[in-house]
Amino acid sequence: MAESGGAQIIDGKLIAKQIHWSIAQEITTLKERHDKVPGLAVLIVGERKDSQTYVRMKRKACAEVGIKSFDVDLPATATEEEILDAVLALNANPEIQGILVQLPLPKHVNEQKILLAISIEKDVDGFHPLNIGNLTMKGREPLFSPCTPKGCIELLKESGIAIAGKRAVVVGRSNIVGMPVALMLNNRDATVTIVHSRTKNPEAIIREADIVIAAAGQPLMIKGDWIKPGAAVIDVGTNSVDDPSKKSGYRLVGDVDFEEVKKVAGFITPVPGGVGPMTIAMLLQNTLESAKRMFALEG
Numbered sequence: 001m002a003e004s005g006g007a008q009i010i011d012g013k014l015i016a017k018q019i020h021w022s023i024a025q026e027i028t029t030l031k032e033r034h035d036k037v038p039g040l041a042v043l044i045v046g047e048r049k050d051s052q053t054y055v056r057m058k059r060k061a062c063a064e065v066g067i068k069s070f071d072v073d074l075p076a077t078a079t080e081e082e083i084l085d086a087v088l089a090l091n092a093n094p095e096i097q098g099i100l101v102q103l104p105l106p107k108h109v110n111e112q113k114i115l116l117a118i119s120i121e122k123d124v125d126g127f128h129p130l131n132i133g134n135l136t137m138k139g140r141e142p143l144f145s146p147c148t149p150k151g152c153i154e155l156l157k158e159s160g161i162a163i164a165g166k167r168a169v170v171v172g173r174s175n176i177v178g179m180p181v182a183l184m185l186n187n188r189d190a191t192v193t194i195v196h197s198r199t200k201n202p203e204a205i206i207r208e209a210d211i212v213i214a215a216a217g218q219p220l221m222i223k224g225d226w227i228k229p230g231a232a233v234i235d236v237g238t239n240s241v242d243d244p245s246k247k248s249g250y251r252l253v254g255d256v257d258f259e260e261v262k263k264v265a266g267f268i269t270p271v272p273g274g275v276g277p278m279t280i281a282m283l284l285q286n287t288l289e290s291a292k293r294m295f296a297l298e299g
């Protein structure tokens with residue numbers, strides 16, 4: 001963790017790298033002792049550039065740690081039925097212990113219907129309604145927690161930031177980040193408020209937070225004077241904004257105005273290099289957990 005004129009910068013890239021390393025070690029042992037490796041199916045529909053980048057990163061990470069990845073690439077015109085058939089085939093494949101369907105899916109596809117079709121035991125993205133539902137109930141736990149929310153919790157833990165008893169504000173209420181991370185913080189005894197596009201005067205609510213999780217998808221929305229001094233600020237945003245000075249013509253920024261907020265916060269994650277790499281590390285971790293569980297069941 002580096003100091004930055006105020007806030008300590010949480011190095012998600014480094015923490016993720018350490019997790020990759022320990023997963024690779026475990027997989028080597030699994031292979032030596034049981035002659036088995038985890039298998040992860042990565043299914044993508046269409047040619048969205050950002051989704052293709054993330055899928056490429058996931059497949060590369062699998063190769064690096066020793067997870068066998070099964071690639072399913074369907075055209076943007078694939079019907080709901082064709083995608084469902086592909087998911088059912090992956091459910092039935094004994095070499096596969098994890099399945100992920102890259103989101104978002106094309107508009108003509110009912111995303112919830114596809115997620116519901118994934119076998120709950122292989123739902124390493126944690127988006128199956130039963131896995132999400134188990135986050136909402138006392139005394140129950142999901143088989144898998146969604147990767148980005150799990151990554152946020154892991155970053156807090158790794159940085160020594162206590163959650164119990166803290167005021168946490170989650171900005172955004174998406175199915176894949178905002179809602180599950182709010183539930184996960186609540187399950188760890190934080191007092192949680194969700195701020196969203198219809199919230200009046202969000203700054204005043206965010207200013208009360210000891211922990212801010214920014215997942216609104218609004219570039220540089222959260223300013224320095226919205227933050228309580230010393231707060232931990234976890235930035236989930238990955239927004240590309242035009243930047244003619246870059247060869248690519250764009251750069252990635254978070255939902256947090258990093259330059260302003262780092263002067264006030266106690267901890268802050270950068271974009272890139274914060275939550276993003278943790279999403280992939282948590283996916284590998286969930287896949288390994290799934291494989292260990294399924295291999296044990298096979299005896």
Ligand SMILES: Nc1nc2c(c(=O)[nH]1)N[C@@H](CN(C=O)c1ccc(C(=O)N[C@@H](CCC(=O)O)C(=O)O)cc1)CN2
Nearest residue numbers: 054100101102103104125147148272273274276277279
């Ligand atoms: N099935 C899923 N779909 C989506 C998920 C998900 O968890 N499961 N999350 C997001 C996108 N996402 C993974 O799919 C993801 C986003 C960002 C990163 C990341 O490492 N970002 C880097 C920057 C990468 C770049 O240069 O473009 C960083 O922040 O440092 C990884 C995964 C939506 N869909």
